[in-house]
Amino acid sequence: MILLAATPIGNLGDASTRLRDTLAGAAVIAAEDTRTTAKLLRLLGIDARPELLALHDHNEHERAAELVDRARTEDIVLVSDAGTPTVSDPGFRVVQLAAEQGVEVTAIPGPSAVITALAVSGLPTDRFAFEGFLSRKAGERDRFLGVLADERRTLVFFEAPTRLAATLTALAAAFGPERPAAICRELTKLHEEVRRGSLEELAAWAADGVRGEIVVVVGGAPERSVSPETALAEVQALVASGERLKDATRAVAAASGQSSRELYAAALASRP
Known part of the structure; x- marks a missing residue:
């Protein structure tokens, strides 16, 4: 079968006993970055030396068939650099192909930056939409945000720290400067920070520069009173x-x- 194994997003203490046992007993691990996974094994004190296969955005389409074929006769553990595979990380094509061909897929649940940020944001969690990374191209980004402007659900985005200020400014322009939001930085790590405020306030804060892994959570559009x-x-x-x-x-x-x-x-x- 194929096992989707969620790995810590920062704090190694979040590695479950099941994850540790699975990695220790794995013969084959498909990893977003084999060096990162090899380091994780060392940090977790796992002495096993499984076969590490690279599975990333640039080769997943070609490698998916190989992994699914091998999963007919042996277990394949699939991990990303951090968090849950397939969620804005490699793995979707493998799972899709496995489902089409009747190969069993299971998951070892664990950390997810999306759910962690949503939980601590202070914004509604009953309905939300994860939108991943916005386009690097300003025109495409702004058109997409225009489509989302009336979305009532809480929205979750990933963003690079170097683009955070520009993204928050674009969000404020598309959604209105007073729309509530939260910037979740370095979740579960030593310097974890959650900063809440309006999009305008957060854009001004980010203008001085921000470091670390970033998740942006934005409140949904308020209900309009329309006749x-x-x-x-x-x-x-x-x-x-x-x-x-x-x-x-x-x-x-x-x-x-x-x-x-x-x-x-x-x-x-x-x-x-």
């Missing part, structure tokens, strides 16, 4: 721009809190 007449006008404008009526009513209903069914019926009734 049925205004919501209908928004639907009509979207339809006039070429969007299908069903898609337009669904989008406006989600953003305005109006009933999608009633909006659809009103739009039909308003047609000449």
